[in-house]
Amino acid sequence: MLNKIIWFLRAFIYSLFFSRFGLPGYIGKPIFIYGYKRIKVGKRARIFPHIRIEVLPHALLEIEDDVAIAQNVHITCGRRVVIKSGACVAANVCITDTRHNYSDLSCNVLKQIDTYSDTVIGEDCFIGFGSVIDSGTVLGKHCIVAANSNVKGVFPDNCIIAGSPAKVVKKL
Secondary structure, eight states: OOOHHHHHHHHHHHHHTTTTTTSSOOOSSSEEEEGGGGGOOOTTTTOSSOOOOOOOOOOOEOTTTTTTTTTOEEEESSSSEEEEETTTEEETOOSSSOOOOOOTTTSSSGGGGOOOEEEOOOTOOOOEEEEEOOOOEEEOOOOETTTOOOSSSEEEEEEEEEEEEEEEEEEE
């Protein structure tokens, strides 16, 4: 209980740096955040320890109300990532809107120009342990992503998504 109070106080302090941070909410530590002013967090967000968030200039990360993000999650944002209200992100997940270009084999991948496509996680989605939500992915409402899935594409509301590459395995 004391930890949660400390986490809440930390969230209050961080709220001074974010573009928006709705209270009540809490943030565990340690964390790494690049681009505070380009992050909007809704009310009652729970962000657990060891999260890494990188938001590039001119990009926007939106975490809406009642979102829970577990330990060891990595979010990279070069254009726009949205995690809609009620979503739950399990531990060891990667969410990105960035795709590294490796088309020029004579040039190091880190020296090539990245491309960006908006990534949206719908309302009340559950992202399972160890999953990767790739650039350009759009999940509808109430989707469940199975553990260790590699998700890329547009998926309808109310479905279970699994595999690598992920596909709809069941409609709810």
